[in-house]
Amino acid sequence: MATPRRRRWMGALVTGVAGCLLAAFVALAVHVHLAGSRLDSIEDPPRALTLIVERTMDLDDALTRAAMWERRFYELTVTDGRNELDEAIAWYEELSDAIPGDPGVQVRLAVLYGEAGRIDEVLDTVERWRARGDSARADVLAAAYLDAPLDGALGRLRETAARMLEPGWFRDRLLLRLADRAGDSTAREAIVTSARARTAPLLRRVRALTAAELSVLGLGLAGLVIIFRGRPVRVDSALVPPPWRLGEGLVVLVRGAGGGVLVLAAVYFVGRWRGPNDPLLATLSMPLMYAPLLWLARRRLFAPAGVGLARGLGWVPAPGGWRALAWTIALLVGMGTATDLALGFLSEATHMSAHWTEWFDEDLAWGGPLIAGASLLGSVVFAPVFEEIVFRGMLYATLRRRLAWPIAATLSAAIFAIAHGYGAAGFGSVFLSGLLWAIAYERTGSLLPNMAAHILNNVAAALGVLLLLRG
Structure with a gap:
């Protein structure tokens, strides 16, 4: 039978080992949190961020048809009153630094720059793409956001834009910009109608x-x-x-x-x-x-x-x-x-x-x-x-x-x-x-x-x- 002193010693040893395990776990968690990127916790960051930004922007567009109080309530409870476009740019810049050269990330970041009116960043992107021989996509950005002449190439630009991005908010923004540049009200109305059909279920869910x-x-x-x-x-x-x-x-x-x-x-x-x-x-x-x-x-x-x-x-x-x-x-x-x-x-x-x-x-x-x-x-x-x-x-x-x-x-x-x-x-x-x-x-x-x-x-x-x- 163990003596009381031996039991106390064994208890202290067990507690000490447990404390060391806990301290090691906390130290590891802190190291990962401080040394690693927050993106490391996500298996597919580009896919995740695209989904978040597209749904957020779609909903933001849909809420323009809602009452002011409803939009305000959404801003405070869902988006914390932040500027969605500015925050999306910051998040995509972080992702671009973590995954340099990813074409999907670069295209979406360029579209966000254009929508925010940050023309210098769009121009830098266009010049960088042309320097590496990607003139087709550079021409789309230049026509959409830099007022480059269309020169009768609207059809080609639209086809390239459709290949650059999957259906959704990002593609819609490019196509809307091209339609506005060409003064094509029919194309604009078709894009807006399609977007409203896509965002209507989101608006119903947010209202619920x-x-x-x-x-x-x-x-x-x-x-x-x-x-x-x-x-x-x-x-x-x-x-x-x-x-x-x-x-x-x-x-x-x-x-x-x-x-x-x-x-x-x-x-x-x-x-x-x-x-x-x-x-x-x-x-x-x-x-x-x-x-x-x-x-x-x-x-x-x-x-x-x-x-x-x-x-x-x-x-x-x-x-x-x-x-x-x-x-x-x-x-x-x-x-x-x-x-x-x-x-x-x-x-x-x-x-x-x-x-x-x-x-x-x-x-x-x-x-x-x-x-x-x-x-x-x-x-x-x-x-x-x-x-x-x-x-x-x-x-x-x-x-x-x-x-x-x-x-x-x-x-x-x-x-x-x-x-x-x-x-x-x-x-x-x-x-x-x-x-x-x-x-x-x-x-x-x-x-x-x-x-x-x-x-x-x-x-x-x-x-x-x-x-x-x-x-």
Whole structure:
């Protein structure tokens, strides 16, 4: 039988090894984030960016037929009030630097320059293409944006433009410019009519999203009114603050995180054997990653307190708690949408927005049904549930053992935001969500409102990708 001293020594060794694994994983993630390009996370960046920019520009054109308030709401909730054309140019310049000489990237960047009125950049592109012997494509750009004489070559220029680009916004812009140069109103009308037919489904989808978000705001306002009228918000009696000591909770978190790193390494090697984009592996990887932490938490933290995970995390509403659960969920979801609107105003004022690689999901955009389904399951079910257990149910609760709730909520929300690895705009959004959900956990005594709000938040993000980019 091991002596108490030996058990303590072994426990310290296990914690130290887990801490080293966690530190190595964090160091690797930071190195990849700082040393690599953000484009490295995307398998096919040219295809992805073309899809994003074409759909964004199509929708921007379609919204010219919508009411001003509708367009403004879209700008704040979807584009964060940014200038789509300027941002598209910045993104394509980044892509051009990463993949120099890619003809599709160069053509689209030149079209964006022309549409933005940046004639010097268009001229540089035309001269560079002519110098390398690509006069046909250079002539199209010169005729479209540099007022070069048509010299009766309109038909040839249109054929070349059609070969340069696939059907969509970029091709339409070139053909519209050529039609305007030639004064061909018939061709212009045909292009505009075709574009309207293409963008009409997008406009309907955005209107459906807008209606859903307005409904959520209304539900949030109703929940706020109910709570201000003195209705109780207590759903259950989760262990906040917990009975375990701060050190005990931190040890479990470190050991569980170290175990999760080992699971991720195993998943990585299995993925190399099974091949990329395996839907089964993608579905199971997240639950497996969190399994060591949940097992340790149940055994070392909740069981000694005489409760299981369900009771300790407030998953079983007390009598009368179901009503409180309903209006706190409504309030949290509504506040999440209101926060997005506020961040849209802030982003517009500071000219700061999230990079497209932070929210783009290739599996949702064009993956097969199984791949897309696995991605949805991970993002709208597993991620919200497990993240709430870890960051609110365990990290926030553990910090509350020693810290006042405002400090514990702020610290846990900051760690939650850093763990997502986003830029400044994304960090702000995730931080505010984490702060709101920590406060809700403190007040309601249950993770259920947080989980529901987190799930609905991720559903909204996934729907945005599915409805705007897929199909």
